[in-house]
Amino acid sequence: MIDWTSILVRQVEKPFQAKYMREDILSRYRGRDFSWYPFVRKIGDTRPRLEMDLIVVENDTETVVGYEFKYLNYEEPWKNYHSLYKGLGQIFSYFTYGIEQGWLIVGISKTVRDSVSEKLKELTATIETHLKARDSSYLGLHLKHDVKGTYRYLPIGINYSLNTCTHLPIENPVVQKDHDNIVKGKLTKREKWLNDNQLPVLW
Numbered sequence: 001m002i003d004w005t006s007i008l009v010r011q012v013e014k015p016f017q018a019k020y021m022r023e024d025i026l027s028r029y030r031g032r033d034f035s036w037y038p039f040v041r042k043i044g045d046t047r048p049r050l051e052m053d054l055i056v057v058e059n060d061t062e063t064v065v066g067y068e069f070k071y072l073n074y075e076e077p078w079k080n081y082h083s084l085y086k087g088l089g090q091i092f093s094y095f096t097y098g099i100e101q102g103w104l105i106v107g108i109s110k111t112v113r114d115s116v117s118e119k120l121k122e123l124t125a126t127i128e129t130h131l132k133a134r135d136s137s138y139l140g141l142h143l144k145h146d147v148k149g150t151y152r153y154l155p156i157g158i159n160y161s162l163n164t165c166t167h168l169p170i171e172n173p174v175v176q177k178d179h180d181n182i183v184k185g186k187l188t189k190r191e192k193w194l195n196d197n198q199l200p201v202l203w
Contacts, residue, residue: 012109013107015197016069016071016107017053018197020107022199032060033058034059034202035203036054036056037055037187037189037190038054039051039054040055042188043098043178043188046097048097049093050093052068052094055182055187057185063100064098064099065102066095067103068094068102068103068104069106069107070087070105070107071106071107071109072107072116073109077119080116080120081123084106084120085123087104088127090104091103091104095168097178098170098176098177098178100168100169100170101168102138104140106142107145108143108145108146110146
């Protein structure tokens with residue numbers, strides 16, 4: 001059975017991603033040399049199992065950063081919680097394709113009930129506990145509410161704008177090959193989508 005609700009939410013996620021790229025990522029990297037690639041389906045000869053929402057290459061350090069976007073807009077609370085955990089699993093999978101630092105970006109629609117928003121904050125606190133226990137400072141979580149704005153960064157204490165999140169060392173040669181191909185720009189390019197959303201082509 002086709003889950004039309006999920007399809008509709010995904011259609012909203014792309015504008016949310018474009019807005020985040022415009023307002024947050026461009027600001028974060030202002031004055032730095034970087035490249036970005038939205039909706040990556042191929043890296044060199046590698047085809048990731050899932051489309052990767054956004055890859056950013058910090059050209060000065062050749063650090064590769066991955067972003068997974070989720071937009072919570074479901075009427076049923078459990079679907080919003082499920083989407084959050086699904087996104088966390090997806091961003092972890094990025095590390096098998098040459099990503100050194102990962103961010104899960106979660107948008108919360110103004111239509112989501114306050115009780116659900118509060119529960120989501122509780123869930124992020126639980127995730128934070130696990131990340132700290134594993135010293136996972138290479139993984140970040142950013143919640144953004146349509147009305148209330150930013151109210152949660154993980155790990156706590158990192159300065160997102162200064163990019164003080166660490167990166168995960170790459171030890172697997174296959175993963176290193178994907179990383180090198182990303183740095184060289186050998187991956188999917190979505191120039192039309194960038195143009196349609198009035199975002200600069202940076203590669």
